[in-house]
Amino acid sequence: xxxxxxxILIIILIVSVLAGISYYLYTTYNKxxxxxxxxxxxxxxxxxxxTVDNVxxxxxxxxxxxxxxxxxxxxxxxxxxxxxxxFSSSNSINELGLGTGIIVSNNGYILSNCHVTGEKSSTCYxxxxxxxxxxxxxxxxxxxxxxxxxxxxxNNLNYATIGDSSNIKSGETVYAxxxxxxxxxxxxxxxxxxxxxxxxxxxxxxxxxxxxTDLIQTDASINPGNSGGPLINPYGEVIxxxxxxxTTAEGIGFAVPINVVKPVIEKFVTTNKFDEPYLGIYAYDxxxxxxxSSTSNFTSGIYxxxxxxxxxxxSSGIQKGDIITSVDNTSVNNMxxxxxxxxxxxxxxxxxxxxNRGHITRTFDIVLK
Numbered sequence: 447x448x449x450x451x452x453x454i455l456i457i458i459l460i461v462s463v464l465a466g467i468s469y470y471l472y473t474t475y476n477k478x479x480x481x482x483x484x485x486x487x488x489x490x491x492x493x494x495x496x497t498v499d500n501v502x503x504x505x506x507x508x509x510x511x512x513x514x515x516x517x518x519x520x521x522x523x524x525x526x527x528x529x530x531x532x533f534s535s536s537n538s539i540n541e542l543g544l545g546t547g548i549i550v551s552n553n554g555y556i557l558s559n560c561h562v563t564g565e566k567s568s569t570c571y572x573x574x575x576x577x578x579x580x581x582x583x584x585x586x587x588x589x590x591x592x593x594x595x596x597x598x599x600x601n602n603l604n605y606a607t608i609g610d611s612s613n614i615k616s617g618e619t620v621y622a623x624x625x626x627x628x629x630x631x632x633x634x635x636x637x638x639x640x641x642x643x644x645x646x647x648x649x650x651x652x653x654x655x656x657x658x659t660d661l662i663q664t665d666a667s668i669n670p671g672n673s674g675g676p677l678i679n680p681y682g683e684v685i686x687x688x689x690x691x692x693t694t695a696e697g698i699g700f701a702v703p704i705n706v707v708k709p710v711i712e713k714f715v716t717t718n719k720f721d722e723p724y725l726g727i728y729a730y731d732x733x734x735x736x737x738x739s740s741t742s743n744f745t746s747g748i749y750x751x752x753x754x755x756x757x758x759x760x761s762s763g764i765q766k767g768d769i770i771t772s773v774d775n776t777s778v779n780n781m782x783x784x785x786x787x788x789x790x791x792x793x794x795x796x797x798x799x800x801x802n803r804g805h806i807t808r809t810f811d812i813v814l815k
Contacts, residue, residue: 511682512621516633518549518606519623519675521573522562522582522596546624546675547572547596548684549605551715554580554598557707558674559689560587563594572598575633586710586720590728591785592658592689593707595714606676608711609683611703614662616640622666622688622699624675631671638666638697644780646734647690647700657734660782661700662686668699677701706782709789723791723814726757729770731780746779747771747802762810768801775800788814 522545545562549555556572563570568584580598587594618640625632642663649656664677668691677686686701713720729748742749747769753760764770770778774797778784791797791814799810 508680511680512623512635512678514604515606515621515676515678515682516623516635517575517604519575519633520547520549520556521545521625521632522547522556522558522570522674523573524562524564524568524570544625544671545673546671546688548674548676548687549603550595550608550711551605552601552603553715554600554603555585555711555714556582556596556598557687557711558594558596559592559687560589560594561592562674563587563596565589566594570596572596574600574603585714586722588785590656591702591706591782593687593702595707595710595720597714607681607683608704608708609679609681609685611662611685611705614640614643614679614685614703616642619680620664620666620685621678622664622668622672622675622701623678624668624672624688626667626669626671634672636667638664641665641698644731644733645700649690657730658690658700658702659731659734660703660780661689662703664699664701665697666699667697672699703782706786706789709786721793723788723793723795724758725788725797725812725814726754726759727764727770727784728752729781729784742767744769744802746777748778748781748784750801758812758815762799762812764799764801764810764812765803768803770799770801772800774798 524543543562545558547556547558547562550557563582563584564587566584566587570582570584571579572582573579580600582596582598584594585597616639620638620640622636622638623633626634640662645661645663647658647661649658662677662685666677668688672688673690675688676684677688679685685704687704687707688699688701691699710720727750729750731748732744732746735742735744735749750764750766750768750770753764753766770784772778773784773787776787778787788797793815794813796811796813799812801808801810
């Protein structure tokens with residue numbers, strides 16, 4: 447009997463000890479904070495996935511932009527007379543010349559090429575996106591730049607946004623819009639890149655040689671009829687005017703940078719006139735000089751190759767062979783920069799030109815005509 451009671455007491459003691467150990471372990475480890483000191487977050491890429499949806503959205507955005515710009519692109523036609531005989535002008539042929547233009551104001555100013563519209567005071571015909579045709583009068587033309595502005599009697603027109611050609615870089619995407627071959631392919635859009643900037647093209651026509659300088663080179667397809675059309679950046683801004691292509695190679699076309707003509711456009715739009723200031727200088731930059739002189743060597747500025755008689759430049763004392771380095775303390779490294787600055791002025795304004803002549807540096811104050 448006693449033995450049985452002892453066994454029961456031992457069992458009770460063992461159970462009590464185990465219960466006490468269990469309670470100790472529970473209360474001790476339950477106080478330990480097993481939460482990590484750092485927070486685990488889901489790692490998500492900040493670069494959007496290239497899904498079919500956002501590719502289509504981007505494509506649609508570009509398409510909408512180009513459609514909007516296309517509304518400001520016009521067709522330009524002009525009857526050109528070509529003599530069929532070297533002995534008589536009576537035996538001549540009339541030909542229809544076709545090209546492209548860009549509406550740059552809502553009241554009917556059209557930017558294009560001189561060789562498309564003709565010289566100042568010429569008449570051409572402008573066909574809008576809706577098919578309406580207007581007689582246009584050429585109010586400004588610079589044959590050296592091959593740029594012109596034509597006025598039509600129309601209002602509330604869709605016009606292009608003018609961009610900035612000073613900061614463009616090789617490799618950037620561009621679009622060319624124009625009327626290649628004829629109106630049946632009007633407002634054709636081609637895609638390309640800026641292949642290079644500050645290009646020089648040698649032009650040989652009518653038994654004479656000239657150079658178009660500081661051009662934008664692009665591989666966007668430019669064909670006959672595209673002349674005068676816009677070169678567009680991805681933001682829908684005009685950065686150049688398509689003007690010429692290399693016919694013996696594919697994918698080499700050129701556009702005149704838009705910045706050179708921006709002061710002219712601004713004056714026409716704001717005052718309906720442009721009194722062109724006259725300096726009487728033609729100069730080439732260092733990219734062109736190797737074509738015409740093997741002895742001239744300079745790293746900046748522009749080399750004066752021609753001064754018109756009775757011009758403000760020749761009256762001031764500037765000479766052929768001088769290197770113009772700045773105008774009104776604004777550095778000049780190509781002829782387009784000089785033209786752009788001069789176009790901001792008016793006849794009667796005085797400008798200060800710095801030149802290098804050998805080892806001599808001189809400054810000339812010139813009153814523009």
